[in-house]
Amino acid sequence: xxxxxxxxxxxxxxxxxxxxxxxxxxxxxxxxxxxxxxxxxxxxxxxxxxxxxxxxxxxxxxxxxxxxxxxxxxxxxxxxxxxxxxxxxxxxxxxxxxxxxxxxxxxxxxxxxxxxxxxxxxxxxxxxxxxxxxxxxxxxxxxxxxxxxxxxxxxxxxxxxxxxxxxxxxxxxxxxxxxxxxxxxxxxxxxxxxxxxxxxxxxxxxxxxxxxxxxxxxxxxxxxxxxxxxxxxxxxxxxxxxxxxxxxxxxxxxxxxxxxxxxxxxxxxxxxxx
Amino acid sequence: xxxxxxxxxxxxxxxxxxxxxxxxxxxxxxxxxxxxxxxxxxxxxxxxxxxxxxxxxxxxxxxxxxxxxxxxxxxxxxxxxxxxxxxxxxxxxxxxxxxxxxxxxxxxxxxxxxxxxxxxxxxxxxxxxxxxxxxxxxxxxxxxxxxxxxxxxxxxxxxxxxxxxxxxxxxxxxxxxxxxxxxxxxxxxxxxxxxxxxxxxxxxxxxxxxxxxxxxxxxxxx
Numbered sequence: 001x002x003x004x005x006x007x008x009x010x011x012x013x014x015x016x017x018x019x020x021x022x023x024x025x026x027x028x029x030x031x032x033x034x035x036x037x038x039x040x041x042x043x044x045x046x047x048x049x050x051x052x053x054x055x056x057x058x059x060x061x062x063x064x065x066x067x068x069x070x071x072x073x074x075x076x077x078x079x080x081x082x083x084x085x086x087x088x089x090x091x092x093x094x095x096x097x098x099x100x101x102x103x104x105x106x107x108x109x110x111x112x113x114x115x116x117x118x119x120x121x122x123x124x125x126x127x128x129x130x131x132x133x134x135x136x137x138x139x140x141x142x143x144x145x146x147x148x149x150x151x152x153x154x155x156x157x158x159x160x161x162x163x164x165x166x167x168x169x170x171x172x173x174x175x176x177x178x179x180x181x182x183x184x185x186x187x188x189x190x191x192x193x194x195x196x197x198x199x200x201x202x203x204x205x206x207x208x209x210x211x212x213x214x215x216x217x218x219x220x221x222x223x224x225x226x227x228x229x230x231x232x233x234x235x236x237x238x239x240x241x242x243x244x245x246x247x248x249x250x251x252x253x254x255x256x257x258x259x260x261x262x263x264x265x266x267x268x269x270x271x272x273x274x
Numbered sequence: 275x276x277x278x279x280x281x282x283x284x285x286x287x288x289x290x291x292x293x294x295x296x297x298x299x300x301x302x303x304x305x306x307x308x309x310x311x312x313x314x315x316x317x318x319x320x321x322x323x324x325x326x327x328x329x330x331x332x333x334x335x336x337x338x339x340x341x342x343x344x345x346x347x348x349x350x351x352x353x354x355x356x357x358x359x360x361x362x363x364x365x366x367x368x369x370x371x372x373x374x375x376x377x378x379x380x381x382x383x384x385x386x387x388x389x390x391x392x393x394x395x396x397x398x399x400x401x402x403x404x405x406x407x408x409x410x411x412x413x414x415x416x417x418x419x420x421x422x423x424x425x426x427x428x429x430x431x432x433x434x435x436x437x438x439x440x441x442x443x444x445x446x447x448x449x450x451x452x453x454x455x456x457x458x459x460x461x462x463x464x465x466x467x468x469x470x471x472x473x474x475x476x477x478x479x480x481x482x483x484x485x486x487x488x489x490x491x492x493x494x495x496x
Contacts, residue, residue: 017370029367037355107350112327113368268330 030122098172156232221248280334309465340419354398386411
């Protein structure tokens, strides 16, 4: 019994790790952990993550096909839908998953290396990665069904999704910090993603709206990104007037800065239970 | 060396801000096994959290060149949908162990916990005793200069308790312990210095019995 009861000595005396080494080790470990918890949990969850956009598309195509057959909902309607849905889901999943990230990992803050922001960033990495996989999978299925889904502007498409990821992460960190002491806020934030879904022009073309409404809708940075994503896929698709790339980037920077400021101000409080 | 420099720590409560420590300067006696005693709410656990880097002081600092553990036997950090092995690997990784170092630590925890095949099952199926076995083994797998113990781990059956004590004592040959307890026999067993925490002040008692008397004096007066 005595032989194995003595704890193993570290072969070399442990060297002081630099801040960067600690940060890297923590993020790497957290990403692995999130990934295992996310994928390894229940297979039904993994399957749903994968087919959610497709199920969405199928449902909308069926319903709208019955309701009316207007000209622009031609044979390419699924492509129109998917090119808006996927970037929107990227944002929504990031924002809502990050919101619960601190609570879900609270036990880990007993290890001094782990800070709340680490859990949020690693979650953002995993979520973005998962969504990009779903993205590729959905496009592949549509291509297999015979739709043309190769983006005409691949760089633009990547750019749009990168901004989407940053915006979703910024918004997620922000709502995680703000809702930490007000957990009820979370269901409210989750509910607002529904009108946001409509206001981002995911299922219909905002061009069809009267000008005075469109001006208000253009305040929503997601609308810009959704329209730009479509334009990147379908060159013939002309984005609504007033859509540009600068505005969502500026909003992303502003949201990111605000999230960091509030995180910094609240960082000590986030570790403890309210 | 562990030193508290002008340390202030407060918490917000509904009745305003409560100060646990105000401008506290204190140097821990080097190379001793330290028992923190004091009434409930005196700030023992807060002090332990500050030492463990879990909480940060409002002002001032905890200055140290020692490696201080996380609270020994802590099982709150386990993700129950992951296996014990995956949880142990996670803690090894954040502490910078990889490759052979990681494998040897995982092997040690597995041998120590003696939970058989459960080691590779999700921890949600564990009893609390099995969880504590893994948690305690994990703490003992790392070389620290100071082990923080918040209330002594009286977990598991008699055989496991004896083994825990044995391995703890083996660790204490090269390391020290900072321990909070209301159980005086534990203090007498592990510690050679007592710190009496009372009303935001810390008093050192080199003589354990004198420290215990001071604590019991305030406890009965209160």
